[in-house]
Amino acid sequence: MSLDSTVILQANLQTTILGTFLAHVAGFFAYRRIGNFPGVAAAGYIIPTFAITYGAVFLSIFFFRLDYSRFQAAASFLLCTLWYFGHGVAVRGIEPYRLAVVPGGDVEKLETIPGVNWLRVTSAKLKVHDISGVVADLRANLSQEWVRYITQSALSGIPVFHVKQVRESLTGRVEIEHLSENTLGSLSPNHAYIKIKQAIDWLTAAIALLGLLPFLAAVSVLIRLDSPGPVFFRQERIGYRGQPITVFKFRSMKVSDEEGHDRERAITKVGDARITRLGRYLRRSRIDELPQLLNILRGEMSWIGPRPEAVVLSRWYEEELPFYPYRHIVRPGITGWAQVNQGHVAAVDDVLGKLHYDFYYIKNFSPWLDVVIVLKTIQTIITGFGSK
Known part of the structure; x- marks a missing residue:
């Protein structure tokens, strides 16, 4: 039995071959790049990485209404991920680091x-x-x-x-305790990527807000039914280049008129009694952060960056940690390198550790690190790591 030579000339097969080739090459380089970051060179990141590249390529093919073979595309994705799983096991077994x-x-x-x-x-x-x-x-x-x-x-x-x-x-930390030669120069982020990232942030936030409107409305109703008080929590925090911004979140705590030190009220403790029943779930799943899409549309925040802190806490940290304000050289984010590695912290000693993570993010500021953070954020949402 001979293979019909006209099969390879079929338009849908040519499109599939080209698409799988581009997706595989893009996935290979993406996995190599993101594999350079701490805690990433693991089998758990193979499927998400190639799912992104294959998904992007074949979504583009679908958008342009090009005909392709879904079976062959799926088979290519399956064989590709199996190959990298096997290669990873073999390399770790034969060539320990x-x-x-x-x-x-x-x-x-x-x-x-x-x-x-x-x-x-x-x-x-x-x-x-x-x-x-x-x-x-x-x-x-x-x-x-x-x-x-x-x-x-x-x-x-x-x-x-x-x-x-x-x-x-x-x-995944950059430890800087005192000024030395080229200290700040080595922590200068890519300013071209800052502009590109802001445009991507605005576009994706606008799409996400439109798509999530019914869900956000349902969450708003549940918050009003769960406990008395407003739907949204507003707090003044320090944002890009040290400018104060008003951050929006879904309210996850009871409204209280109790007096207390501003710094203490701004800190959320483990098992905090102020958190509502619904609020505990909203915080664990990070759904309470979704209203910050408005902050992204206003150009005040990004999807990914150092966590913006309340003004009272930020001023406190600046007094204790002289390098702290340098984290404001990039826009704060809904998620970030420190959040997915360390979780929520408030004590000064813990904040110093978070600052080291923030400096690592600034020093390695790139789309590759942002992809890593997206993947780790998904893992964080599933496990509830770092929530209070």
Whole structure:
């Protein structure tokens, strides 16, 4: 039996082949890029990544009313994800991630970071095999022997990483406690992407608001039935470039006339008695954040960015943490890198950790990191991580 040569010339098959090729290539590069971020190089992110690329390509084909084979498109997606699952298992089994650590300087705490086989090199004459790279504090006063060891490693094709670079990559945090050379320059976000992102935010927020109007109306009715008080909660917070903004949320707490310190009233505690029955669900699912679509349409917020804090809390943090205001260099977001990694925090010590996550986001400000945050946000909504 011979294959009919006219089959390959059919328009729907050609469209399907081209579409699956573009979706596969886009998914490959997207997965490679987002896989560079901490906590992402896991099998759980293969399906969402390729679902986005395949969905975008074939939604475009459907929009332009081009004929294609749904069976072949689905088969390509299935085979593609199975291949990457198998490849990931094989790579992790055959080539475990191992890093050799050169003693000296600020490398003592590296071994506390999980997910890596840390190999401490005890002698510059010792040759370590089957390693993914060498980590050293390149700013430390290393001996000539260790300098030669690092040089020889680089010449033999083994990547050499500065300890700060590795720590940031593995923890998703940028720790800055004092001003140093190029400190702020290294944290300058891509200003071209700021403009592009704002346009995308506005368009998607407008579409989402129109599509969600019936749902938002139903939630509003339920809030009025659940407890007395207004549907929306308004709070003045610090936004883009340090300007105060009024943030909108669905009310999830009881209306109270009790007196108290403004700072204490602005902090939501674990098991807070002020939270209503419906409010507990709204906060866990993040539905209470949806009215902030209005803030996005007003150009005050983004889908993704550092969480905007109440003015009273922001002023407090600025007094305790001199670098805190720098997080306002990008628009605040409904979700963000700190939220999906740390959850909601209020204590100053915890806020310092959140600030390190915010700096990582600013330093790596890109569409790839935003895709990662979207995927992790979906996971957060399902698990309820970090809600109070």
